[in-house]
Amino acid sequence: MLVIGLISGTSVDGIDTALVEISGTVESPQVQLLAGETYPYSPRLRETILQVCGGEKLSIEDLASLDDNIAAEFAQAALNIQKEAPKAQLIGSHGQTVFHRPPKNDRLGYTVQLGRGAAIAKITSIPTISNFRAADIAQAGHGAPLVPKIDAYLLSHPTTARCVQNIGGIGNLTYLPPRQRENWQQKIFGWDTGPGNVLIDLAVQFLSQGQQTYDHNGQWSAQGQPCSELVHKWLQEPYFQQYPPKSTGRELFSPAYLAQLREDAQAYSLGDADWLASLTDLTAISIAHSYQTFLPEMPAEVLLCGGGARNAYLRQRLLAHLGSNVKLLTTDEVGLNSDFKEAIAFALLAYWRWHDFPGNLPKVTGAKEEVLLGEIYL
Numbered sequence: 437m438l439v440i441g442l443i444s445g446t447s448v449d450g451i452d453t454a455l456v457e458i459s460g461t462v463e464s465p466q467v468q469l470l471a472g473e474t475y476p477y478s479p480r481l482r483e484t485i486l487q488v489c490g491g492e493k494l495s496i497e498d499l500a501s502l503d504d505n506i507a508a509e510f511a512q513a514a515l516n517i518q519k520e521a522p523k524a525q526l527i528g529s530h531g532q533t534v535f536h537r538p539p540k541n542d543r544l545g546y547t548v549q550l551g552r553g554a555a556i557a558k559i560t561s562i563p564t565i566s567n568f569r570a571a572d573i574a575q576a577g578h579g580a581p582l583v584p585k586i587d588a589y590l591l592s593h594p595t596t597a598r599c600v601q602n603i604g605g606i607g608n609l610t611y612l613p614p615r616q617r618e619n620w621q622q623k624i625f626g627w628d629t630g631p632g633n634v635l636i637d638l639a640v641q642f643l644s645q646g647q648q649t650y651d652h653n654g655q656w657s658a659q660g661q662p663c664s665e666l667v668h669k670w671l672q673e674p675y676f677q678q679y680p681p682k683s684t685g686r687e688l689f690s691p692a693y694l695a696q697l698r699e700d701a702q703a704y705s706l707g708d709a710d711w712l713a714s715l716t717d718l719t720a721i722s723i724a725h726s727y728q729t730f731l732p733e734m735p736a737e738v739l740l741c742g743g744g745a746r747n748a749y750l751r752q753r754l755l756a757h758l759g760s761n762v763k764l765l766t767t768d769e770v771g772l773n774s775d776f777k778e779a780i781a782f783a784l785l786a787y788w789r790w791h792d793f794p795g796n797l798p799k800v801t802g803a804k805e806e807v808l809l810g811e812i813y814l
């Protein structure tokens with residue numbers, strides 16, 4: 437089956453689009469990436485989305501327009517990716533997260549992904565599945581992360597314990613015990629580790645007065661030295677200490693949050709590069725600390741994906757904190773494209789929904805039950 441997966445993540449940089457051929461069975465899918473593209477948002481649309489993510493008030497009418505502007509761009513991305521290919525039979529569209537509130541006590545979580553599937557189906561004439569997180573949230577889950585079940589099917593190893601670490605705007609991991617271990621599927625873990633690139637990106641934009649949006653290959657932060665006293669103070673953030681299941685977003689790791697870290701850096705008289713190095717080190721140590729605190733064992737391999745895998749300084753700090761027993765690779769090195777993994781994931785989640793196969797892992801999201809994920813718009 438030819439399926440298109442679409443997602444714009446928490447970095448809000450553009451629409452990751454994957455055209456994949458899915459064969460085999462639902463329980464044993466084979467996925468081949470035929471084409472992958474990122475279609476950047478226009479600067480104006482990106483700015484509006486970031487403002488909404490930052491809590492800017494919006495009338496319902498403006499919300500409707502934004503929803504359909506995003507849907508139109510997602511639909512165009514789907515049409516573009518298959519120009520040279522036969523017509524896809526299905527689209528799985530994550531949409532654009534603009535709000536995410538995890539569940540608390542008896543209160544259900546709430547999450548909003550814009551870019552309605554009904555409009556994408558209408559524009560493309562391809563059945564579209566969207567709103568993947570809602571059913572898990574209705575079962576008292578976080579509705580995130582959803583990729584761990586995909587990782588389990590595509591990246592687990594018979595004899596090696598692995599973690600898959602996404603470093604997008606937000607970071608999230610999947611822990612995969614060796615498949616040969618008894619009941620291995622019951623022993624999979626996953627949660628959001630905290631900031632991926634979000635703090636680094638916000639700081640670079642602030643320091644460059646909007647001229648740069650990210651620290652290319654970590655070149656700027658590599659010129660500084662992390663202040664370990666500050667990094668350890670920042671690691672006291674309650675989110676890092678919270679037990680899984682857990683999920684987070686730009687609501688917590690926001691411009692206001694960064695402003696506090698800026699004040700701290702000024703109190704320590706840190707230069708710009710030292711501040712960036714400290715933020716990068718915080719990102720790395722929050723990931724490593726989360727493994728050391730919440731996993732039953734350290735993995736032998738960590739497979740990186742997401743844009744942060746290209747940040748050489750972040751990788752270097754991550755390796756320093758994980759320890760030399762851990763082998764740091766990217767998912768590309770084991771055959772899965774690290775830039776389009778999330779888009780591929782939503783293609784496979786759509787395929788599973790189409791075939792009535794549950795997409796969530798209750799142990800990961802905290803949901804009461806396995807459920808079918810996504811709403812179908814023919």
Ligand SMILES: Nc1ncnc2c1ncn2[C@@H]1O[C@H](COP(=O)(O)OP(=O)(O)OP(=O)(O)O)[C@@H](O)[C@H]1O
Pocket residue numbers: 444445446447448449602603604605606607632633637649650651652653654741742743744746747748778
């Ligand atoms: N060459 C590079 N050097 C350093 N950082 C990079 C590089 N390329 C991409 N990035 C970082 O990766 C980010 C984009 O990553 P990605 O597309 O994986 O995020 P996302 O999918 O939007 O987020 P999430 O996974 O949280 O939904 C950019 O904002 C930038 O910070």
Ligand SMILES: CC(=O)N[C@H]1[C@@H]2OC[C@@H](O2)[C@@H](O)[C@@H]1O[C@H](C)C(=O)O
Pocket residue numbers: 445446533536547579580581582583584602604605606607608628683684685778
């Ligand atoms: C609410 C939301 O959009 N969460 C994203 C975000 O970006 C990374 C991390 O936080 C992850 O939990 C999730 O996305 C991936 C695709 C997931 O659900 O697995």
